[in-house]
Amino acid sequence: MKIWILCGLLWLAGGAGAVRKLSSSSATQYSAAVSAPAAGKGQVLSQPQKAKQAVLGEVADAAAAGEAPHWHNTKPSDACMPFDVSRYGHKSVDQFCAKLNSLSDAQLKELHANAPLPSSNGGFPLRGCSHRCIAGSSFAAIVAKDPDNNLGWGGKCFKWTLNPTTGVPTQLINIFSPQYDNASLPDSERVKGVQQAHARVYYVEHSRGDNKPAWRFDHGGAEDIFDPVRKSMLIVQGFNDEMREVRPGFLLGRIFISHAPDGALEMPIFFALLQACTADGHFPTTPEARALPPLGGG
Ligand SMILES: *[C@@H]1O[C@H](CO)[C@@H](O)[C@H](O)[C@H]1NC(C)=O
Secondary structure, three states: OOEEEEEEEEEEEHHHHHHHHHHHHHHHHHHHHHHHOOOEEEEEEOOOOOOOHHHHHHHHHHHHHOOOOOOOOOOOOOOOOOOOHHHHHHOHHHHHHHHOOOHHHHHHHHHHHOOOOOOOOOOOOOOOOOEEEEEEEOHHHHHHHOOOOOOOOOEEEEEEEEOOOOEEEEEEEEEEEOOOOOOOHHHHHHHOOOEEEEEEEEEOOOOOOOOOOOEEEOOOOOOEEEOOOOOEEEOOOOOEEEEEEEOEEEEEEEEOOOOOOOOOEEEEEEEEEOOEEEOOOOOOOOOOOOOOOOOOOO
16 A cells, blocks of 8 residues: 655545556656756745735734734635746746756755745635645655546645635635646646645744644644545545745645654645636636646647
8 A cells, every 4th residue: 555645635546557657757757856956045936026915915914903804815716816827937837847847856845935925814825726836855655646646636726715813715625637637638628627635824923844824724624534535535624734825826835744653744845726717818717718828839
């Protein structure tokens, strides 16, 4: 039996076929990952200027003025700004993810550490359904990135109920899109999927990663899922993701197991969530409604 971890999700998969595939393709991916050129310090995303959190800033101002916070983008029909891959010189989510994949774990950790810190009443930047990248150079990350192994995990959808104090959506649900990584298909096929496995979402003052604020996705108490096609069991209990917004519409996460015997244990896998929008500029509430930014075609 093989065990692996996927962005807050732990997979237990049986079958010699899966294990054989794992060893051959992982070696290729590992050598590709280690030979990728390292980007210059401080310009890992080669973007023109530092991130500004306009939405979060405005809400904080309202709170400072003694007004009740009013959150932006509280319903799917509100105007949605997709994560702008072109601003970072890319044509698609695939290309942006490839860029993240060229970064070392140390650089990814630095991006996470240097991101603006969330505040206790500052809201949350993502709405509706998002795209994702899996990143990191560890063996676990390379396994998780292999389309044969990630079993179609293809992002997360946030629910529309916001915590009235923090402005953070109270819940998310994971997306499983079986063809998500199949770049030979059009986006409209790749984004199709189902929503399964809930997590609670909340602000934490002291993250496990560096004791500073973050948003946590808490899979404690989530339902386990059996995949009848791959005969795999998805265990989601006890996994915590710690997220920060590195650039507008781009959240980066570190992953911890909360119930490890000697305190929290970090999984050496990073992942990004990217704001997606519908073709007509609203917030997607289903996986297949994610039309922008383009997933492939780059
Ligand atoms: C990817 O899509 C193609 C169709 O373009 C299909 O033939 C192939 O089996 C798919 N690959 C996987 C791994 O599902």
